[in-house]
Structure formats: C-alpha cells, structure tokens
Amino acid sequence: MKRKCIFLFALLAAFIVANADELSKQRKIAAKVWEMEPAIFDSKVTVPDILLQNNSAVIIALMVDIEGSIEKFSTPYSRDGLGNSNCCVEISRTMVMILDDKAQEYYTDFEYGELYRKVHGVRLTEVNSEFGARVIKPDGSVVDVDLATALKVGHGKKGNKNESRRIAIPGLEIGDILDYYYMTTIEREEADIPVRNILLGRQYPIMNFVLNGRFDPQLTVEVKARNGASIPVRGRDNAIDRNTIKLTANSIPAIDNDRYSNVSRTCPSIDISILNNVSVNVRHLPTARVPGVHTAVPFGIICRDIASVVSNFNIYEKATGEALNMVKGYMKKHPELTDRQVVDIAWVALCYWLALDKKISADDIVAGCLFMDLVRKLKLFDDNDMGLAFYKSRFDKPFDEVSRWTELDYGTLVGDTVYTLSSVLNFAPGEWSGSYQGEKGAVLKGKRSMLDENFIPELFTLPKLRATANSIEHEATAMIVSEDETISIDCYMKVNGAPKAAYGMFTNQHEWLVEVENLFDIPANKRHKPKSNSDEKRKGFIDNMVIEEAEWAVGTRPKSVESYEILSRGVMPGSKAFELKSKCTLDGLVAERGSAMFVSVGHMFYNTLRINGDARYRTTAAWLKYPENIKYRLTLNIPVGYRIEEDALKSLSNNILTKVGQFYTTARLNEDGNSIVIDMIKRINIPTIPSKNWEDFLKIEDAAAAFNETVIPLTRI
Amino acid sequence: MSSLVAIAGDDNVIVDALIDSYVIEERNGVPVAVRNVEKIFYNAQRYDDKAVSIIGYGGSISIDKVSAPGAKPVYRQWIDSDVFYKDSRICFVELPVKQGKTVKVEFHRTFKKPEQFCKITMASLYYVRNYTVEVSVPAMLVSRIKVSPYNLASNVALTYETDDKGTKTYRVSISDFRPLKNEDLAPALSVAAPALLVTGILDGLDGVYDFLKGYVPDKPIDISVKEMAEEITTGIYNDIDKAEAIASWVRQNIRYVAIEHGEWAYRPDNAENTLAKRYGDCKCSANLIKAMLCSVGIDGRFCWIGTAHTVPHDWKEVPALCSGNHCIAAAIIGDSIIYLDGTVKYCPSAYLPPSIQGRPVIIENNDNYIYATVPRLEASSSKIRHETSLLLDTDRRVITGRVSETVNGLDYVQLLQHYYSLGINFRLAFLEKFISDGNRSVSVTDASLVHGSDTAVVTAEVENRAAVTGTDNVLYVEFSPVRQSEFKLIDLGMRRLPLASTPPFCREGLASLSIPEGWEPEDLPLRFDIDNEWFSIKVNYEYDSDRRIVMAYSSFENKGAPCSLDRIDIYNKAVKDFNRIVGTWLSVRKSEK
CATH class of the missing domain: 3.10.620.30 (C8orf32 fold)
Known part of the structure; x- marks a missing residue:
C-alpha cells in the first residue's frame, strides 16, 4: 500500500511538473507574440465612428507571421542515413474590439492543441496549435487569459488520443479588446507544407494587416497574390540567415459572406507554398524550382510541372484495353456513329472499367491521361486535336493563379469537347456543371509521353450555356378534391444542363453502371454485381428525395407522394435530360369561404424566398451558380359546381423584364371553361450580377416570391 | 442513462433481445457501486447490414469491457453543442450483421457514484423483440431502495423476485418494443420513453438535499x-x-x-x-x-x-x-x-x-x-398586440399600411434573444420577417424595434401584393386581425406520441381596412367565437358609421394544453377551424352609381 502511495505521488508530481512546463512554454510564446508588430497592435488606437456604428466587432490589427525551416535528422530509411523535416510555424494574431452580443458570443470560446499526427509510410506529418489570449479593458488594464483553466478534450478509451484544449475567455465584456493568437506548427518529413492561404478579409473590418515571412534559404517558397492583394516584398535577413517577405495593408472592409458572395474570386489573398525541393529521399519533378523565394511564378511554369507529371505517368492500363474492346464492339453494331458519338461512348466505357477495376484508384488527372491514350488508340482525332485539359470552378481561384499543379481540376479535351470524371454521375459526356460553364482553362496537346517537350498550353473556354440550355421544365395537372380540400397533382419534369447537378443523388454508381450495361447491351451473366443487396434502402432514399424534390419544385411539401418514375437519368450519351414523373397530394392550399373557394395557386410554383433587410442593398457583384431558365405550366381543373371569372385571372399576370432576366406569368381559361392554364417563366441570363444591376435581380425575385402567395377565387355556380 | 442508441432507421436490422442488467453493490448497508451489463442480440432480416451501438460512460461511470465480435470499439469524448465542457464519453461499435445470423454486443460498465443511478430509460432506434431491464438490490438495501415504473404501457408490469440470499431483482420485459423518434410537438424523449426509476440510494428528499x-x-x-x-x-x-x-x-x-x-x-x-x-x-x-x-x-x-x-x-x-x-x-x-x-x-x-x-x-x-x-x-403574461391600419388600393390591387406589434413576456424574451444574436447586418431582415409573418408577398419598409426592460414594439410600413384578388367588379381582400403560424396540422400517419403542453400565450389584434370611394364592402365575415381545450379565439368585424372602414378585433389565447394521441384528430379539426379564421377574405364590390 505504501509503495502504491509513493508511486501515485511520483506520478502526480510528474504530472504537475509536466503541466507547469507546458504552461511556462505557453507563457514564453505569449510574451514573444505580444511584442510583435507593436506599431499596429495598439489598443489605444482610435477606431473611427463609422466602423463602430456598423459592425459587431472591429479588428484593430491582424498579423500573420510565417517561419519556414528545414532540419536534417538521422533515419534508417534513407540511403545516406539522413532525412529532412520541413517545418512551418504560423502565428496568426488578432486584436479585436468587441461591440455587441454577437461578437462577444463569437469570440467566447476557443479550441487549440494537438490537431493531427500521422505516419504516411515511414514519414511523419504532425500539426499542432498553441493559443494565447489577453483581454484589454476600456481603462487600459490588461488581463492575461490563464491557460491553466483550459479543459482537455481527448478521445480514445483513456482520453489521450487527439487531445485538444477548450477555453472560454474569462471576463470578456462588450467594449473590451481581445488580443489572441494561434501558433500552428506543421512538420512534414521529406514533404511540402500544404499551401498557406491567407485571406486579407475577415467577417469584420480590419484596420491594419501585416504579413511577415522568414524562410530557410534551402526552402523553395512560392508566393501568389490574388484578387487585388499586393505582392509581398522580398528581402533577406542575414542576421538570422533567412529569406523574408513582408506585406502591409490597412482599412480592409469586412467580406460579404452571404449566399451570393464568392470569397475565392473577390477577397484579396496570398498563397504561400513552402516546398521541400532539397529532399533527396523523395522524387521531385525535374521542373521543381530552386531554393529561394519566388513571387509571382508564371503560370507557364506550372504548365511545365503538369507536362512533366503526365508525360512520365506509368498507369495501369487494363481499363483502357477493356474499354477499347467495348467501344469496338459497339462500333461494329452501330456503324452509323459519328466520331463525336464514338468518343462519348468511349468515355463512358472507360469510366465503367475504372469503376470496376479495383487495382486502380483513378482521379481526374489519371482518368484524363487514360482517356487521351484511349482516344489515340481509336485513331479518330489527331494528336493536335486533343490533350490534357486543366481548369477551375468559378467558385475557386482562377486556373492560371494556382500555386501548385495539384490544385487544378483535370479532364481531356477531344476536338471541342472536354470530358471530366467529376461530372460522370450527373451529366452526359461532355456536359458541364454550372460552376465550370464559361470558365477558361488550358490544354496541353499532343502525344502524352511527349508532353514534357511540348509544354506550351493552348487556352480554351468551357462551354458557356445560355439560360435556356440550363433549363427546368414542368408540366403539371392539378385536381381539387373538394371533399377534403386537397389538391392532387401530376407532374412531369425535364431538366437540361447545369441544373441536373441537383438531381445527382438520383443516380448512384451502381445505377450508373447499369445504364452503361444497358447501353452496351452487356449480357446478364457478365454484368457487375453490387456488393450488398440494398435495393430496399435505396428505394427508401429515393422516396425521400422525391418528396424533397416535390417540395422544392411544387413549392409546398406534399402531404403524400402516390407514385413516381425516373424516365431518364440524363447521364448517357444521347440522353441529355433528366426526366421525372410524379403524382402527389397537397394540403392546405384550398379554402372554402362563403360562396367562394380560394385556391393558393402560387404555392404550386417553386418556393422563392424573399430577400429581406440589408441583403437588399448590395455593393458587390452577386455570384449565382449559372444562368437558368425555369418554365412551369400548371393546368388546374375547376371542380364541378364552380367557375372562375376571366378577369379574376388578371392577378396572375406578371411580366418583369430587366437587364438580368425575366419573370413572366400568364393565365387563361381553357376553351371548355373547365380548367385554368397558368404559365410561368423565370429566367436569369447572367451568372454574375454586377452591383449596379442588383435592383434588376431583386425585381425578378420579389415578383416570383409575391407570385408564390397568389390566390384565385372560384365562385360557386 | 439510456444506454443504447442505434443509428440505422430502417427495419432490416432488428434486435432479437436486449437485456440490460444492473446490480447494486453495498458495503455495510451503504450502496457503493452499480454494475451494469448490457447484452444486445442483433439480426438482419433481409440483407447483410451493419448495426451501430453507442453507450455512454465517463466521469464516474467506467466502461470495463466491450465484447463485439468482428468490430472494434471506438471511444470518443462527447461534444455537446449546448454544454461547453463535460466529461461524458461514448463507446461506439459498428457491428457487421449477416442476414439471418444473430450477433451479440456486450457492454460492461460500473457506476462508481451510485447516487447518479436513478433512472433507466428504455430506448432504441431499432425494433426490439424482447427488451428486458433488471435491477438487483442486495438484501441489506431492499427496505431502502425502491424501483418503480415510469410510463410503462398498461399491459406491461414491473415484477420482482427474491432469491435465497434476499437479493430482490426487479424486472420489466417489453415485447415488440418499437423505437421512439422525435415527432413534431411531441414531448421530449426523456419524458415520453418508458423507464424505471430507482430511489432510495440517497435517503429520500432529505438525502437529495444533503x-x-x-x-x-x-x-x-x-x-x-x-x-x-x-x-x-x-x-x-x-x-x-x-x-x-x-x-x-x-x-x-x-x-x-x-x-x-x-x-x-x-x-x-x-x-x-x-x-x-x-x-x-x-x-x-x-x-x-x-x-x-x-x-x-x-x-x-x-x-x-x-x-x-x-x-x-x-x-x-x-x-x-x-x-x-x-x-x-x-x-x-x-x-x-x-x-x-x-x-x-x-x-x-x-x-x-x-x-x-x-x-x-x-x-x-x-x-x-x-x-x-x-x-x-397567466397566458396574458406573454402577449403580442397586433395593430394594423391598412388601405385598399383597388387600382394596384394591393393593401398598404402600417403594422405595429407590441411584444411582452416569452415573446419579448425570444424576440430580443434572436435579434441580438444576429450580426448588425442581419437584424433588419429579421424584423422584416417578423412583421411579414413569413408571407412573401408582403414587402416591408421602415421596420424598427424599440424596447424597454419588459416591452418591445416593432413597427413597419407594409404592402401586400397577394392579399387582393377577384374580378373587375368584386375584389376579395385577405383581411384578418390574427397573425398566422400559431398552429399547424399534425400528420397522424406514423404518429406514436401525443402533443406536449406548450407555454400559454395571448394575442390581441386590432385591424382596420379603409375602403376607397367607389367601392362598397359586402357582407362582413362572420363573427367567430371558438373555445376548446387548446385555445380560445374571438374575432369580430364591424363597419365604421359610413361603411368606409372595416374594423376587426381579435383575442386569442393558447392554453398550452397537451393532447393525447387519440385526440389529435380532434386537435387537427380545431386547427383547421383556426386556419379558417386566419384566412378570412372580405369581399368588396364596385359601387353601381
């Protein structure tokens, strides 16, 4: 018993010492951070009234300080017994004035500690963060946040895995200034540090910003500035033997972060890429840049990287061979196919085999390369008519402003069409999701193995579709069931172009494979077999999707869905549209009052949310997903014993035509007088609406939202 | 103390048997610990599947052993969005289940602070053929510790037996235990689920207080x-x-x-x-x-x-x-x-x-x-007084005017909490939505909030484009002194739970609609006077002396009463009656002269 007590005491003492060490280390870090950039971290600075009045918080100063270093260590896993470790220490310090409840709540609690530790093969990656904070009171007194009060969050049976700490900032009141920092340390053995993307904007305005970087001269550091950010100034600090960068900025407005904003394309930002190009234990591209700080690396250099990568790709090519056999068999059966149709067929054949081949895990660049090889074997297109294409979504950084080749999306350009793996389950070959439509990209043309000698890319633009090509069309027939005041509605929907992405969940990989097998008429005994027989689960999932879809398209959540059928998935060559037929019952849209029956017909035309409050006033462009055209025809049968006056249909007429689009509705009585036909068109022609045209967009949205509340009176005969 | 939560919601995976046993241990007549063993026997009915079990522990509850053939238990700290920090932990097991074969998961836990062992909630998201809970009380504590049922169905009984050593074992078995799910307006599962209550570990209310x-x-x-x-x-x-x-x-x-x-x-x-x-x-x-x-x-x-x-x-x-x-x-x-x-x-x-x-x-x-x-x-402690003064514009077929909402009590608490939890740029939109009551055809301008320490007033100008319909000669105007969205219909299809009681509140409405020259109001809507166990509402319409203004008055009280499952159809009928009052249309005819 005595021995046990001594042991416990020793353990407790060790814990106390370790804990004290940790706290002492944190205090030392904090002391160092609080001394950084004293000129801008001035809590006594006068914050302009305009900032105080219109914001929940004002960031007085924001500093990002990055130090990149590289160290050698002994390892049995390398030829010379040495390895190297690339380390990045990033301090992000914020001094923020709290002005209301919202900001106080936002800055109430913080989490820090060990974030990640993983061994990839024999190489370690470790990320962890330190934290420190102090509260500066309006009277100037400073209260350090005691990290000893932080609480441990840990997983695993003993709670010692992936440990982190949570802390609530004590004493924080409205009017206080919170000064806090995160220090993130990333260590990667023999590898590059993930790109550090530093946004200059935050949700609250920033009065002063500074970026400092210090890098070991052995490191290759590539710096990109985007969206109007200045390029950091390069320098050299011989005293510490470091290459340096510095950037300062002030009066940075708060960034819009609403459903129409696009931070990636509008907010000034800096990318810092810290590359371990001196490691001798991992393979580098022959095009890898030499050590030193490189600002504004030309895009052509990235293209050389890509050319170097793909020309040396050694890919397991079974899928290409299988796909080629399939295509040749199909061509024999269908000699009338055009070259374009053959390529479309070849694309789905390749994707089919990539999906089934367990030995290959293909991403978009691998699929792009394999498809180049396949098309080449088909000898339909000249090498100069095809190549590896790369591009980005309009909600990501522009394609020619990436920091590394790995940040791009890839596909294969054949003739004038680009094929990409990422849209296979949603779109027919060569079709594009809305966020890529009209985006610029580049292509490396020629024989793949020769690309490293021909790395001058050609530019191209992905198809930019008009609103009418990104369309959703509905034809619905509604019947009022007077007895229970419900409406039974039969609806046929046809979707073309970008909106098909919203129906991607209706097709899973298994269903897509079945579509391919049907297309190629693959015998039953040679078809793929799904791992588990979960058709029932899938049906339950689709049932729910149909209800969600009906709620969106019809505007009202159905009381019940009686039946539905997917007529076309729109994912195979020659099958462009997604088509769905459904029958459901709606409740709460019919009300008999006195001698009239009021029917809320507007509730059957989508669900447009009214844009309210400050969101109605916009100073920056609104980024929509894509131009779009929605057409809806509803035939409402008038119940026996009721009629509608023709002039009562006037309230259903709208024609709002603006520079950005149109909202049009009209209604007429059928010749037999037994039904009303209501047509609606809502079209937005441009995907990015300049702020000067925001009012034009609002007019359309307001009219559509108000139309949703339209009621018509049917009078008893 | 609900120990099993299963995630899959369909009925392919079922639990053949769930046996949840607790043994109270004593030393010198004082309860010192409670040992718990939970055994769950899963079965997949139609296809191979996975069953997921989660059991809680942490703090003074240790997890001593987990047996789950073919699966590796995962242990995590439980992060609760409402609680900044607590020491609750979970053990998570994802168990492969072959069709037609039974597989077993077994959890062993110890409650080291027995006073925390006071309620065993019976819950599962899987269907359970036989759900058994047993609590064994040692002879020394039999006179002190009581186990009693909570919310058991009338055909389920709590039984007990005493062995040779005097240990008394309470047992409840439920066949065909169907999982409870969150349902609209239903009581919380902690209220609705059946449970066993264990009292006496702390010595009565005195012991609890101490x-x-x-x-x-x-x-x-x-x-x-x-x-x-x-x-x-x-x-x-x-x-x-x-x-x-x-x-x-x-x-x-x-x-x-x-x-x-x-x-x-x-x-x-x-x-x-x-x-x-x-x-x-x-x-x-x-x-x-x-x-x-x-x-x-x-x-x-x-x-x-x-x-x-x-x-x-x-x-x-x-x-x-x-x-x-x-x-x-x-x-x-x-x-x-x-x-x-x-x-x-x-x-x-x-x-x-x-x-x-x-x-x-x-x-x-x-x-x-x-x-x-x-x-x-009283219900009147939470009140919104809704005042509108509207004008019918027959040319544009809209109604326009001013709205004022005077808010007290719980509505005041909720209004201000929501308002101030938003960033400055989102507060106006919130007020506009509050005024329009979710009606998208109402455009709101000049919205403002003024409040003191117990009353808030929201005012705004409004224009409603969909409130007027009809023909060239007869217009129907949606005109009601009652705000919408107080009640909604309950879908009885899969309903298994009653409606919970709600905080009572009151609404008062005073609305006026000015009719332009050249138009005459037809018969006024009927006077409504409904009083049932859930709410009472009175609505009265009248003209001013020269029939140019229609006035509407309403008083509404939500009594907050619960509703048993078998009376929800009656509740729904009452809701429809209520909605009929909210959606009142006034007809106005063009004057013949």
Whole structure:
C-alpha cells in the first residue's frame, strides 16, 4: 500500500511538473507574440465612428507571421542515413474590439492543441496549435487569459488520443479588446507544407494587416497574390540567415459572406507554398524550382510541372484495353456513329472499367491521361486535336493563379469537347456543371509521353450555356378534391444542363453502371454485381428525395407522394435530360369561404424566398451558380359546381423584364371553361450580377416570391 | 442513462433481445457501486447490414469491457453543442450483421457514484423483440431502495423476485418494443420513453438535499461581489426592485457557458469567480445572484429545479437526482419568494420563464430545505398586440399600411434573444420577417424595434401584393386581425406520441381596412367565437358609421394544453377551424352609381 502511495505521488508530481512546463512554454510564446508588430497592435488606437456604428466587432490589427525551416535528422530509411523535416510555424494574431452580443458570443470560446499526427509510410506529418489570449479593458488594464483553466478534450478509451484544449475567455465584456493568437506548427518529413492561404478579409473590418515571412534559404517558397492583394516584398535577413517577405495593408472592409458572395474570386489573398525541393529521399519533378523565394511564378511554369507529371505517368492500363474492346464492339453494331458519338461512348466505357477495376484508384488527372491514350488508340482525332485539359470552378481561384499543379481540376479535351470524371454521375459526356460553364482553362496537346517537350498550353473556354440550355421544365395537372380540400397533382419534369447537378443523388454508381450495361447491351451473366443487396434502402432514399424534390419544385411539401418514375437519368450519351414523373397530394392550399373557394395557386410554383433587410442593398457583384431558365405550366381543373371569372385571372399576370432576366406569368381559361392554364417563366441570363444591376435581380425575385402567395377565387355556380 | 442508441432507421436490422442488467453493490448497508451489463442480440432480416451501438460512460461511470465480435470499439469524448465542457464519453461499435445470423454486443460498465443511478430509460432506434431491464438490490438495501415504473404501457408490469440470499431483482420485459423518434410537438424523449426509476440510494428528499447542498459554496461573501451588488442597487430602496435589478444584471453580464465535469456537474463556481470570469452556467449564475442578494441584505437562496418539458418528475414523488436539471436563485422578501433565473438574458422583470413555471423546487434553508412550487403565470403574461391600419388600393390591387406589434413576456424574451444574436447586418431582415409573418408577398419598409426592460414594439410600413384578388367588379381582400403560424396540422400517419403542453400565450389584434370611394364592402365575415381545450379565439368585424372602414378585433389565447394521441384528430379539426379564421377574405364590390 505504501509503495502504491509513493508511486501515485511520483506520478502526480510528474504530472504537475509536466503541466507547469507546458504552461511556462505557453507563457514564453505569449510574451514573444505580444511584442510583435507593436506599431499596429495598439489598443489605444482610435477606431473611427463609422466602423463602430456598423459592425459587431472591429479588428484593430491582424498579423500573420510565417517561419519556414528545414532540419536534417538521422533515419534508417534513407540511403545516406539522413532525412529532412520541413517545418512551418504560423502565428496568426488578432486584436479585436468587441461591440455587441454577437461578437462577444463569437469570440467566447476557443479550441487549440494537438490537431493531427500521422505516419504516411515511414514519414511523419504532425500539426499542432498553441493559443494565447489577453483581454484589454476600456481603462487600459490588461488581463492575461490563464491557460491553466483550459479543459482537455481527448478521445480514445483513456482520453489521450487527439487531445485538444477548450477555453472560454474569462471576463470578456462588450467594449473590451481581445488580443489572441494561434501558433500552428506543421512538420512534414521529406514533404511540402500544404499551401498557406491567407485571406486579407475577415467577417469584420480590419484596420491594419501585416504579413511577415522568414524562410530557410534551402526552402523553395512560392508566393501568389490574388484578387487585388499586393505582392509581398522580398528581402533577406542575414542576421538570422533567412529569406523574408513582408506585406502591409490597412482599412480592409469586412467580406460579404452571404449566399451570393464568392470569397475565392473577390477577397484579396496570398498563397504561400513552402516546398521541400532539397529532399533527396523523395522524387521531385525535374521542373521543381530552386531554393529561394519566388513571387509571382508564371503560370507557364506550372504548365511545365503538369507536362512533366503526365508525360512520365506509368498507369495501369487494363481499363483502357477493356474499354477499347467495348467501344469496338459497339462500333461494329452501330456503324452509323459519328466520331463525336464514338468518343462519348468511349468515355463512358472507360469510366465503367475504372469503376470496376479495383487495382486502380483513378482521379481526374489519371482518368484524363487514360482517356487521351484511349482516344489515340481509336485513331479518330489527331494528336493536335486533343490533350490534357486543366481548369477551375468559378467558385475557386482562377486556373492560371494556382500555386501548385495539384490544385487544378483535370479532364481531356477531344476536338471541342472536354470530358471530366467529376461530372460522370450527373451529366452526359461532355456536359458541364454550372460552376465550370464559361470558365477558361488550358490544354496541353499532343502525344502524352511527349508532353514534357511540348509544354506550351493552348487556352480554351468551357462551354458557356445560355439560360435556356440550363433549363427546368414542368408540366403539371392539378385536381381539387373538394371533399377534403386537397389538391392532387401530376407532374412531369425535364431538366437540361447545369441544373441536373441537383438531381445527382438520383443516380448512384451502381445505377450508373447499369445504364452503361444497358447501353452496351452487356449480357446478364457478365454484368457487375453490387456488393450488398440494398435495393430496399435505396428505394427508401429515393422516396425521400422525391418528396424533397416535390417540395422544392411544387413549392409546398406534399402531404403524400402516390407514385413516381425516373424516365431518364440524363447521364448517357444521347440522353441529355433528366426526366421525372410524379403524382402527389397537397394540403392546405384550398379554402372554402362563403360562396367562394380560394385556391393558393402560387404555392404550386417553386418556393422563392424573399430577400429581406440589408441583403437588399448590395455593393458587390452577386455570384449565382449559372444562368437558368425555369418554365412551369400548371393546368388546374375547376371542380364541378364552380367557375372562375376571366378577369379574376388578371392577378396572375406578371411580366418583369430587366437587364438580368425575366419573370413572366400568364393565365387563361381553357376553351371548355373547365380548367385554368397558368404559365410561368423565370429566367436569369447572367451568372454574375454586377452591383449596379442588383435592383434588376431583386425585381425578378420579389415578383416570383409575391407570385408564390397568389390566390384565385372560384365562385360557386 | 439510456444506454443504447442505434443509428440505422430502417427495419432490416432488428434486435432479437436486449437485456440490460444492473446490480447494486453495498458495503455495510451503504450502496457503493452499480454494475451494469448490457447484452444486445442483433439480426438482419433481409440483407447483410451493419448495426451501430453507442453507450455512454465517463466521469464516474467506467466502461470495463466491450465484447463485439468482428468490430472494434471506438471511444470518443462527447461534444455537446449546448454544454461547453463535460466529461461524458461514448463507446461506439459498428457491428457487421449477416442476414439471418444473430450477433451479440456486450457492454460492461460500473457506476462508481451510485447516487447518479436513478433512472433507466428504455430506448432504441431499432425494433426490439424482447427488451428486458433488471435491477438487483442486495438484501441489506431492499427496505431502502425502491424501483418503480415510469410510463410503462398498461399491459406491461414491473415484477420482482427474491432469491435465497434476499437479493430482490426487479424486472420489466417489453415485447415488440418499437423505437421512439422525435415527432413534431411531441414531448421530449426523456419524458415520453418508458423507464424505471430507482430511489432510495440517497435517503429520500432529505438525502437529495444533503447531497446537493454539500456542493453549494459556503464561504463569506467576497468584497468584489458585495461592491458590484451595491453598485447595481444604488438608488434602489425597495428589496423587490433590488432583487430584480441584481438578477437582470447577472442575466445581461454573465454569459452562459456550461462546465459540467466531475463534481462541477453539481458544484457552482464561487460567486467571485463567476463575477470575475463573466461566465458560468445556471448554478454559477444562481449562486452569484444569491451572493449578491445576501450582500445587500436580502435573504438570497439557492434552488434546484427540474425544467418543464424535459423533466417529468417531482422531487417529492421521485426523490432522486433525475428530478432536477437546473438551478435558480430565490429572494425571500417578507412572505414572498421571488424566483430569479439567471440564464434568460432578456427576461422582463417579474416574469418567470415557462421552463420553471409550475415546477416543484427545492429551496435551500440551512440544514433543512423548503419544498415549493414555482407559480404559473397567466397566458396574458406573454402577449403580442397586433395593430394594423391598412388601405385598399383597388387600382394596384394591393393593401398598404402600417403594422405595429407590441411584444411582452416569452415573446419579448425570444424576440430580443434572436435579434441580438444576429450580426448588425442581419437584424433588419429579421424584423422584416417578423412583421411579414413569413408571407412573401408582403414587402416591408421602415421596420424598427424599440424596447424597454419588459416591452418591445416593432413597427413597419407594409404592402401586400397577394392579399387582393377577384374580378373587375368584386375584389376579395385577405383581411384578418390574427397573425398566422400559431398552429399547424399534425400528420397522424406514423404518429406514436401525443402533443406536449406548450407555454400559454395571448394575442390581441386590432385591424382596420379603409375602403376607397367607389367601392362598397359586402357582407362582413362572420363573427367567430371558438373555445376548446387548446385555445380560445374571438374575432369580430364591424363597419365604421359610413361603411368606409372595416374594423376587426381579435383575442386569442393558447392554453398550452397537451393532447393525447387519440385526440389529435380532434386537435387537427380545431386547427383547421383556426386556419379558417386566419384566412378570412372580405369581399368588396364596385359601387353601381
């Protein structure tokens, strides 16, 4: 018993010492951070009234300080017994004035500690963060946040895995200034540090910003500035033997972060890429840049990287061979196919085999390369008519402003069409999701193995579709069931172009494979077999999707869905549209009052949310997903014993035509007088609406939202 | 203490049997621990699948063994969005289940603080053929510890047997146990689920009080607390007003941050610490209020309570820790007890949040305690007065005018909490939505909010484009003095739970509609006067003397009554009647001259 007590005491003492060490280390870090950039971290600075009045918080100063270093260590896993470790220490310090409840709540609690530790093969990656904070009171007194009060969050049976700490900032009141920092340390053995993307904007305005970087001269550091950010100034600090960068900025407005904003394309930002190009234990591209700080690396250099990568790709090519056999068999059966149709067929054949081949895990660049090889074997297109294409979504950084080749999306350009793996389950070959439509990209043309000698890319633009090509069309027939005041509605929907992405969940990989097998008429005994027989689960999932879809398209959540059928998935060559037929019952849209029956017909035309409050006033462009055209025809049968006056249909007429689009509705009585036909068109022609045209967009949205509340009176005969 | 939560929602995976056994251990006649073994036998009916089990532990509950062939248990700290920090942990097992074959998961746990063992909730998201819970009480404790049923169906009985050693084993078995799911407006699952209640581990209500009181700091009031209390009450000479002022300051200045690990689940931080940190949970704010009251000469007390809608038990009927989940303070002034909840940020003075109204409360009283019940407030304590003055524009077929909403009580609390939780740029949109009541054809301009300490007034100009329909000669105008969205129809299709009671509230409406020259109102809508167990509503329409203005008056009271499952169809009919009143259309005809 005595021995046990001594042991416990020793353990407790060790814990106390370790804990004290940790706290002492944190205090030392904090002391160092609080001394950084004293000129801008001035809590006594006068914050302009305009900032105080219109914001929940004002960031007085924001500093990002990055130090990149590289160290050698002994390892049995390398030829010379040495390895190297690339380390990045990033301090992000914020001094923020709290002005209301919202900001106080936002800055109430913080989490820090060990974030990640993983061994990839024999190489370690470790990320962890330190934290420190102090509260500066309006009277100037400073209260350090005691990290000893932080609480441990840990997983695993003993709670010692992936440990982190949570802390609530004590004493924080409205009017206080919170000064806090995160220090993130990333260590990667023999590898590059993930790109550090530093946004200059935050949700609250920033009065002063500074970026400092210090890098070991052995490191290759590539710096990109985007969206109007200045390029950091390069320098050299011989005293510490470091290459340096510095950037300062002030009066940075708060960034819009609403459903129409696009931070990636509008907010000034800096990318810092810290590359371990001196490691001798991992393979580098022959095009890898030499050590030193490189600002504004030309895009052509990235293209050389890509050319170097793909020309040396050694890919397991079974899928290409299988796909080629399939295509040749199909061509024999269908000699009338055009070259374009053959390529479309070849694309789905390749994707089919990539999906089934367990030995290959293909991403978009691998699929792009394999498809180049396949098309080449088909000898339909000249090498100069095809190549590896790369591009980005309009909600990501522009394609020619990436920091590394790995940040791009890839596909294969054949003739004038680009094929990409990422849209296979949603779109027919060569079709594009809305966020890529009209985006610029580049292509490396020629024989793949020769690309490293021909790395001058050609530019191209992905198809930019008009609103009418990104369309959703509905034809619905509604019947009022007077007895229970419900409406039974039969609806046929046809979707073309970008909106098909919203129906991607209706097709899973298994269903897509079945579509391919049907297309190629693959015998039953040679078809793929799904791992588990979960058709029932899938049906339950689709049932729910149909209800969600009906709620969106019809505007009202159905009381019940009686039946539905997917007529076309729109994912195979020659099958462009997604088509769905459904029958459901709606409740709460019919009300008999006195001698009239009021029917809320507007509730059957989508669900447009009214844009309210400050969101109605916009100073920056609104980024929509894509131009779009929605057409809806509803035939409402008038119940026996009721009629509608023709002039009562006037309230259903709208024609709002603006520079950005149109909202049009009209209604007429059928010749037999037994039904009303209501047509609606809502079209937005441009995907990015300049702020000067925001009012034009609002007019359309307001009219559509108000139309949703339209009621018509049917009078008893 | 619900131990099994299964994730898959379909009925392919079922549980053939679930046996949840608890053995209470004693030493010298004192309960010292509870051992729990839970065995779950899964089966996949139609295809191979996975079954997921999660069991809770952490703090004073250890997990001793998990047996799950073919699966590796995963242990995680439980992060709760409402609680900043607690030491609850979960063990998660994802078990492959072959069609037609039974697989077993077994969890062994120990409750090292037996006083926390007081409620065994029977819950599962899978269908369970046979669900058994057993509680074994050693002979030494049989006279002290009672096991009683809660919410068991009428055909299910709690039985017991006594073995040779005098150990009494209580058992309840439920066949065809169907999982409960969250349903619209239903009681919380902690209220709706069947359970066994274990009392007597703490010795009656006295024992519960002794246990809880042991955690309340009992040290002299710190000077910082006293100084702050004096500052808050400077110039206030009435004790009731002083108490309200102190509670109001705490609500406004102490952020709700809940820390509930180990003894901190029961022990409030010292008042001076809470004051310095400016944050704490319900027990911390209650303790600070109490200390501040005492420091200015008011008899402040600490109180324990179970909130409405989450805790269905009464301290006296179930003297155990499961009867409480919240702490408030009380000021005893003369013959009055003023209850003060420190966690409701925008609580009007003299208002009691519905979560504590009508609930039994234990009030500390030195070595003794006071058992009391927090008063219920009338429905009129929460009221919105809705005033609209509208004009029919027959040319544009719109109605325009001014709306004013005067908000009190719970509506005031919710309005301000929501408003101030938003960033400055989102507050106007919130007010516009509040005014339009979700009607998208209403365009709102000039919306503003003015509020004092117990009343808020939201005003705005409105234009409703869809409120007028009809022909060239007859127009129908949607015109009602009642705000919408008070009730909704309940889908009875898969319904298994009743409707919970809700906080009662009142609405008053006064609306006027001016009819332009050249148009005559036709017959006014009928007068409505409905009074049922859930609500009462009166609506009356009348003209002014020259029939140019239609006036509508309404008074509505939601009584907050619950509704049993078998009466929901009657409830739905009442809702339809209500909706009929809300959607009132007034017809106006073009004058013939």
